Amino acid sequence: MDLKFSIKEEEFRAEVRGFLDEKLPERLSEKVRLGQGLTKAEMEEWHAILNHRGWLAGNWPAQYGGAEWNAVQRHIFEEETTSAHAPRIVPFGLAMLGPVLQAFGSDAQKAHYLPRILNGDDWWCQGYSEPGAGSDLASLKTRAVREADHYIVNGQKTWTTLGQYANMIFCLVRTDTECKPQAGISFLLIDMKTPGITVRPIRLLDGSIEVNEVFFDDVKVPVENLVGEENKGWTYAKFLLTHERTNIAGVGFSNAALVALKQVARLQMSGGKPMIENPHFAARIARVEIDLMAMATTNLRVISAAARGQAPGAESSMLKVKGTVIRQEINDLTRRVMGPYAVPFTSEALEEGDNREPVGPQQAATAAPQYFNNRKLSIFGGSNEIQRTIITKAILQL
Amino acid sequence: MDFNLTEERQMLQDSLRRFLGDKYNTENRNGFIASERGFSPDVWHELAELGMIGALFDAADGGFGGAGFDLAVLFEELGRAGAVDPLLETGVLAGGLLAALGNGVQKTLLGEVIAGSVQLALAHGEPAARYDLNFVETSAQESGDGWVLNGHKAVVLNGGAANKLIVSARSSGAVGGDDGISLFLVDAKSAGIERRSYGTLTGGHSADIRFNDCKLPADALLGQAGGALPALETAHARAILAICAEALGAMETAKDLTIEYLKTRQQFGRPIGKFQVLQHRMADVLIEIEQARSAVINAAGHLEDGDRDLHISAAKNLIGRVGRQVAEEAIQLHGGIGMTQEYDLAHFAKRIVLIDHLFGDTDHHLERFIALGAA
Numbered sequence: 202m203d204l205k206f207s208i209k210e211e212e213f214r215a216e217v218r219g220f221l222d223e224k225l226p227e228r229l230s231e232k233v234r235l236g237q238g239l240t241k242a243e244m245e246e247w248h249a250i251l252n253h254r255g256w257l258a259g260n261w262p263a264q265y266g267g268a269e270w271n272a273v274q275r276h277i278f279e280e281e282t283t284s285a286h287a288p289r290i291v292p293f294g295l296a297m298l299g300p301v302l303q304a305f306g307s308d309a310q311k312a313h314y315l316p317r318i319l320n321g322d323d324w325w326c327q328g329y330s331e332p333g334a335g336s337d338l339a340s341l342k343t344r345a346v347r348e349a350d351h352y353i354v355n356g357q358k359t360w361t362t363l364g365q366y367a368n369m370i371f372c373l374v375r376t377d378t379e380c381k382p383q384a385g386i387s388f389l390l391i392d393m394k395t396p397g398i399t400v401r402p403i404r405l406l407d408g409s410i411e412v413n414e415v416f417f418d419d420v421k422v423p424v425e426n427l428v429g430e431e432n433k434g435w436t437y438a439k440f441l442l443t444h445e446r447t448n449i450a451g452v453g454f455s456n457a458a459l460v461a462l463k464q465v466a467r468l469q470m471s472g473g474k475p476m477i478e479n480p481h482f483a484a485r486i487a488r489v490e491i492d493l494m495a496m497a498t499t500n501l502r503v504i505s506a507a508a509r510g511q512a513p514g515a516e517s518s519m520l521k522v523k524g525t526v527i528r529q530e531i532n533d534l535t536r537r538v539m540g541p542y543a544v545p546f547t548s549e550a551l552e553e554g555d556n557r558e559p560v561g562p563q564q565a566a567t568a569a570p571q572y573f574n575n576r577k578l579s580i581f582g583g584s585n586e587i588q589r590t591i592i593t594k595a596i597l598q599l
Numbered sequence: 600m601d602f603n604l605t606e607e608r609q610m611l612q613d614s615l616r617r618f619l620g621d622k623y624n625t626e627n628r629n630g631f632i633a634s635e636r637g638f639s640p641d642v643w644h645e646l647a648e649l650g651m652i653g654a655l656f657d658a659a660d661g662g663f664g665g666a667g668f669d670l671a672v673l674f675e676e677l678g679r680a681g682a683v684d685p686l687l688e689t690g691v692l693a694g695g696l697l698a699a700l701g702n703g704v705q706k707t708l709l710g711e712v713i714a715g716s717v718q719l720a721l722a723h724g725e726p727a728a729r730y731d732l733n734f735v736e737t738s739a740q741e742s743g744d745g746w747v748l749n750g751h752k753a754v755v756l757n758g759g760a761a762n763k764l765i766v767s768a769r770s771s772g773a774v775g776g777d778d779g780i781s782l783f784l785v786d787a788k789s790a791g792i793e794r795r796s797y798g799t800l801t802g803g804h805s806a807d808i809r810f811n812d813c814k815l816p817a818d819a820l821l822g823q824a825g826g827a828l829p830a831l832e833t834a835h836a837r838a839i840l841a842i843c844a845e846a847l848g849a850m851e852t853a854k855d856l857t858i859e860y861l862k863t864r865q866q867f868g869r870p871i872g873k874f875q876v877l878q879h880r881m882a883d884v885l886i887e888i889e890q891a892r893s894a895v896i897n898a899a900g901h902l903e904d905g906d907r908d909l910h911i912s913a914a915k916n917l918i919g920r921v922g923r924q925v926a927e928e929a930i931q932l933h934g935g936i937g938m939t940q941e942y943d944l945a946h947f948a949k950r951i952v953l954i955d956h957l958f959g960d961t962d963h964h965l966e967r968f969i970a971l972g973a974a
Contacts, residue, residue, distance in 0.1 A: 202608075202668045203601040204900035210600070273600065477973075487969045491894075491913040498893035502602045519886045589882035590875065596885065597862060597872045
């Protein structure tokens with residue numbers, strides 16, 4: 202047992218920290234700190250800065266232009282970038298599709314798409330969920346019918362995150378209806394500019410536009426855009442989900458949010474005293490901090506095992522549940538600490554480039570919207586209820 | 600970073616698990632609890648022969664362990680087996696203070712402790728002290744070339760079986776002050792000591808002990824007069840780590856019993872573990888036990904550094920919360936059988952819950968965590 206990072210790992214941390222000091226534009230980190238939305242151009246700007254350093258794809262092998270970090274290095278990078286309020290890396294091309302193409306894509310697909318992901322030539326989005334296929338993803342109905350050297354795709358995807366910016370979408374489509382649902386799914390890469398695709402934004406309860414509906418009406422997709430084998434898409438999707446679940450605990454985000462919460466709680470007054478001295482409120486902060494301290498170590502235990510080549514099993518589901526519950530609790534306290542100033546809704550404060558004087562404390566405008574927005578955490582990526590079922594299935598084996 | 604046990608600790612864990620697995624089942628344990636001392640002297644001597652008491656002490660004190668992870672490994676196994684042997688009381692608390700403060704002559708007693716031939720108890724808590732370590736009303740007055748003790752010590756763990764007591768008393772300063780607390784090494788049968796011994800819900804015999812003009816020689820003083828609080832704090836930090844690890848082990852067993860029950864108990868024509876409402880409650884129990892494990896690791900890993908108290912209070916608070924959830928859910932998911940004394944779960948559920956009553960409960964340690972964070 203040794204809770205300390207190695208000297209090499211600490212050197213890596215210092216390197217990351219030095220890089221962030223020098224290269225992370227304050228213009229971006231300030232928006233992240235205040236919980237404001239970033240424009241597409243700002244996200245691309247940060248990707249380009251990381252790519253220039255060779256750090257955009259920490260999880261990719263070096264042969265594809267990745268940094269080939271192990272789980273501990275990726276964790277350190279995550280810790281440093283979140284505490285510096287760096288924008289988060291948009292995961293769809295880098296964390297999700299990249300590893301799938303590397304494992305199952307053709308040589309031509311790898312040669313074409315991987316560099317374009319790194320260079321920011323393509324913005325990918327994920328076409329998984331459908332109106333009738335959420336937790337029961339395998340029941341998806343979007344149909345792809347082979348006609349000569351094309352598939353003709355018809356159907357609808359939904360909850361497509363940042364699909365409004367994307368020029369490419371990776372989709373799960375049904376290519377066989379005569380078998381059990383999982384066995385008739387294929388993994389297709391589709392150009393969003395193909396005729397027959399319509400994107401319709403969905404406004405979320407916090408006022409943001411983050412997710413979309415994507416409609417497919419006789420969309421022609423060349424067969425070379427099929428990844429791997431026809432009807433094996435479910436296997437690739439499951440592989441992808443394991444990648445989606447790395448760093449699922451969100452320790453870095455929670456730590457940063459907790460630091461921000463305490464700062465605000467020192468400034469917000471109640472009965473002539475800062476909220477952080479209010480015994481009830483201090484107790485709530487302390488409880489979630491204690492939970493977070495323990496979960497950070499649970500996370501390190503899983504990461505350390507992963508760095509030694511052990512595959513996480515039900516542990517990643519445990520981290521998902523606990524990690525999201527903790528983050529949502531911090532969001533709840535951050536909303537609560539604002540008192541009446543959580544009520545005003547100034548949508549412009551959430552958008553880029555708003556220089557008007559805020560209503561109330563600086564972070565007040567984003568506190569409630571962020572609380573509402575992060576209710577998604579326990580729903581997406583396999584809802585917490587699905588995770589609990591996975592956890593018990595693995596142990597009860599009934 | 601490495602979360603694996605060293606080879607030595609792995610061996611310690613394996614041999615202790617085997618030994619306790621052999622000695623303990625519900626019938627045996629209930630027998631030990633009902634016996635004269637509330638534990639088995641035979642098991643105690645065998646534990647000593649196996650080196651388990653020595654594992655609590657540093658090499659300089661005649662042991663071969665004593666570090667945070669030694670305590671964590673050992674007590675997790677005690678908890679897993681539902682052992683009722685007083686390693687905490689004789690070894691960690693009183694033994695730890697003897698090792699920390701004793702002079703050469705006093706420390707000869709450590710050899711007997713490690714050999715298993717003596718039982719100790721720390722007589723510190725008082726009726727009005729609750730969980731505050733600096734609240735000491737019992738007085739120690741200098742008299743000639745010795746001391747006279749007067750006062751009342753409450754719920755002295757292992758106080759029934761102890762041959763020797765380490766007694767805290769105020770030799771100066773106001774009640775509740777950090778300075779002025781002294782420790783004395785006292786024969787439990789000394790004149791002026793009135794001991795009322797009783798069983799507990801989870802084994803061993805505790806005692807309320809009254810000191811009525813109890814006269815002690817000068818060499819009964821352990822360490823410096825008036826300066827015992829830091830050593831008491833350290834001994835309690837180690838004891839808290841130990842019982843947190845014990846609670847973790849007990850939770851593991853409660854969890855295992857519950858999983859087995861969910862798989863075998865049939866209702867409505869199927870194992871009750873098929874019902875999702877029970878599955879999800881079990882999933883939460885599993886998640887929280889991993890939280891508890893991490894809290895114990897944090898406490899053990901920081902036992903010797905400046906963040907000790909923060910991690911100790913964090914662990915004690917979390918273990919208290921999680922422990923209650925695990926114990927209550929284990930009983931609830933078992934249904935009626937979980938209510939019975941003769942079923943295996945009973946002891947574990949009680950021990951997990953009552954550990955919250957030792958050395959500060961969830962509320963006490965939450966307040967302490969807040970105070971430490973604000974300081």
